[in-house]
Amino acid sequence: MNAQKIIFLSIVISMGIVLIASQFQNQENFAVQVNNSGPHIGTSVPYSYGYDGSGIIISVIDTGVDFSHPDLFGFGMDGKIIGGYDFVDNDDMPEDTNGHGTQVIGIIAANGNLKGIAPNSKLLVYKVSEDGESVPTSMIIKAIEKSIEDGADIINISLGINQTNVKIDQAVTKAIQNNIFVVTAAGNFGPELNTIGSPAMNPNAITVGATFNNIPSSLVSIFEIENKAFNVFPMVGTQSLDEPITSQIVFGKYGKIQDLSDLDIEGSILLVERGSDIENEIVYFSDKEKNASALGAKAIIVYNNEPGIFFGELIHEYVDEDYSPTIPALSLSKEDGLIVKEMLKNNVVGTLDIFYHPDFVAHFSSRGPVSPFYIKPDLVAPGAFINTTDINKDYSISSGTSFAAPHVAGAAALILQKNSQLTPEELKSILMTTSDTVSDQYGKKFPIEVAGTGRINVSKAIDAELIIT
Template sequence: MRNFLLFSLLLGGTFSFVVVNFIDFQDDFQLLLDNSGPYIGVEFPKQLGFTGDGIKIGVIDTGINLNHPDFFSQDDTPRFSKGYDFVEGDDIPQDTNGHGTQVAGIIAANGQLKGIAPNVEIFSYRVSSDGESVPSDLIIKAINQAVEDKVDIINISLGVNMTHNKIDQAVNNAIKQGVVVVAAAGNSGPDESTIGSPARNPNAITVGATYNNRDSSMVSTLEVDGTQFQVLPMLGTDTISDPISAEIVFAKYSRENDFEGIDVKGKIVLAERGGEKADEIVFFSDKEIFATKNGAKGLIVYNNQPGIFFGELIHEYVSEDYYPTIPTVSMTREEGLELRKIIETESSATFNVFNHPDFIATFSSRGPVSPFYMKPDLVAPGVFVNTTSLKNYYNITSGTSYAAPHVAGSIALLLEKNPEFTPHEIKSILVTTSDVITDQYKDEFGFNEGGAGRIDLKKAFSSELIFEPSKLMFNLSEQKSSEEYEIMIRGINDIVDIQKVEFSEIDNIEFDYRVVNSSLYITSKLIDSKTGDFETRAFITQNDIIYQIPIVIKVSEASIVILEKENELTFQVKRPIDWEYAKITVTNSKTFDERTISITPKKFDSLKLYDAGRYWIEANVRNSSGTLDVFEFYDIKEDLSEQKPIVENSVLPERALIILGIIFTIVIIVGLKFRRKDY
């Protein structure tokens, strides 16, 4: 076996590790998703005999390597021959890139490598040849074709870095037809609001990436006088058995001459990246070598420009016999300069490097995508994942693209057990049974980073309850200090017997609940005027199974009142008292159609809504101090869609209709003018 390790740093903080394993098929061993699969609980349903048999999964990607030996049946017939190549326009979606082959292998390989659901039937829809250029119209065609082919699940490990309404509409249509849609969150993290379509669709199951249950899933911590710093292990460093508690000493650039006159023995060295001159190259390996020679216990290198970086101790210019001796990490320039000031008076620090499988990958795209729902929904292993490759071998690869198929395969096992589950019920089960995950300092990851948590298939398989909705968002203000929502609970075995409901504490908000028949009513109450977005969870226990409901509470300085008469909404701004102008946007949560009105203290307007359902209300309220945002949910109960006027039914947005009206008026005026000249 020969291993080739590639480490690449991409713009925007995206990084990936790829280890390609060239394997002789004569070797007498079996490859497994032996880290990521068991880590999410796949062994439990497999021990019960569930393998995805009878379930169809559509993989919208770069195609599949139809010749891979793990994609053949025992009688040597190809298992994944169904689908369509939208790039070439034929029925043979042969992969020439490798991305789709890797995704399909995680789901359904059944040879030397065993996928999550090895007996599912894969339909491959090829929409890209290189995995980079992905035409949105081909994604839409593939989604529609998958629905026509009556697949049960669609896995989309690609997308666009923006909102794309037509893709979202295709996803909604698939879900309406009973198809579960799983989408990778994207690899544009760690910046916020980096999830695009189709992953940003509220009805899709959006999957971010965590590390994996492998020895290479390293994180690091640094604490100085109670202050926690974000530090990243450099490629080539190793874990340490115990945390290092020692003094930090600044050693300029950690070059040989930088240690003259300073004592770093038994201490942690802090150094700046690079050298004194802009063109001076000082390899990280050299910094580590000189720190080690002078007796240092660890090395911290801060950036010489804004932002974080991922350093490499092992590189093409290092000697073959070099192996890092002390733990070496990187940090931002901003925190490095802050640390330099701190160690002038307090230099004692605690430093650690250890494996942490549930750490969210830096590249994993983050929310928020909307003030009305949370994304991503959950996370799964997406770093150092073992899977099938283009050249009939196997490789280890990273990305949210490879987290999503863990979830798609898991859903296949759930559907094999209970084929009647709807897409919304599947999503509810996965969200409410996810495991809460923490960062390297044991603080819970926020919902914008990791959703509800890591998928726990064993717990999902044992689930007895389905919650609708499976997440809650409260909107409070000083004027509206409390709000109650109903969660409807369905017992999978027709039994609902809630034994306990508990909430994570928030200083300025308290919660209460009541259970009435098969409904759980949760009330949030504001106990001080602190504004902002706050996160908590409700933990619900039945038969020793603990479910979670992620909860976001938005507390605003502004407030509005919504009045309805025969589906016509009017709006009153209650706070701030000195408001001057408000823009009100009303969005249909199913169709995403938006309508906007503007009001002032002297000018009122209203909106007539014809379609029944939930609407998202956003009010941007302006006064002399700035603009305050208010968010509300509103349910229209009566369906008046048959009374909808023609303009209302138009697919054209309001602004486009106004422009067309102006053009039409100009054409009429010009026409009349020329007509008068003819007489």
């Protein structure tokens, strides 16, 4: 077993995802709510031509699939999933107990309440991990080889590391030499440069970074101190800003009234810790926001009290009926929170901005370059706040380059249905040369090592007549 840890490239952001998903499920127009990212990348055009992925077989190497999900039509030659293998338990039923694989598959090929990018494509599912945390190199290689053997047209690999793994890269190259189009997730090790590893660094695969998504809750937030950027998530209930906030940052302990009463926080960006210093005391995010606002703070940032970041909510069942957030509230990881807290010894000023920008490259999306001779990532696709299928016949909202890659796998299926004679190199060229340029909040084009050639545009790709190789 290889000692390198290979992880699935999804962002885990606490229970907020589940809470938002339940809000969608309570609405009658759920099917409308879950189909934003497809139209945003232009799927309506190939659909109008009659292309829906029919006749195309896509291999998904992941944690398996929930066969019982009504949007995925079961297992067997008459179902959505026509084959596969469980390399964890060594049997022919790659049942998903984690959710990651079912989420990836829903984006590609769901066909029910939720419609994937290529809803009539067929799937081969290879389970290489039980928990979505790590997987040995040998299983990835076996799954790629089985994909070749079983006749896949496309392989989606939403897992990877931020270093080179020669054996996996060789297996990917072998698949491409067998005329299989291989789609890989860039990774979630951004925003630093040089953070793309195997299999995404393979020059012949198409490597996909993540942008935000075309839904109102997909707000981009930027928090900078002395030109250093920190990853923050707007809490549910926070609105976009008309202009950035630039203010002194003040630490306010846990954001309780007694924590703030002796501080001058008027006009500040308030930094507080999640939770309370009193055991079993619950201090809601809405309470922290209300206290900060009452004392004149311009914004509040809550850093986690345990490792990682979280996705908070200001509006919840325990909030007062007349409560309405009045200042932005955002979440920050514990690690970054402690860094910011240490910086405050020098009375630093920070800048915070929150805006709607569906094509903004996600902070977490891994960056190139990996070589002076070729581009990585190749392009970007929606990978934040993506609505998809989940285990237990459920639905969820997920973020990570794991969920950008299947948009490209599905798009490739639509194009292959139109022209099955395309080689992997030609298909990659079409997708890259027809992508849309993406820019930052100042209208400046994202550099190629961040966004590749741009955000995938299926409506242009399906009509492409010129192939540049």
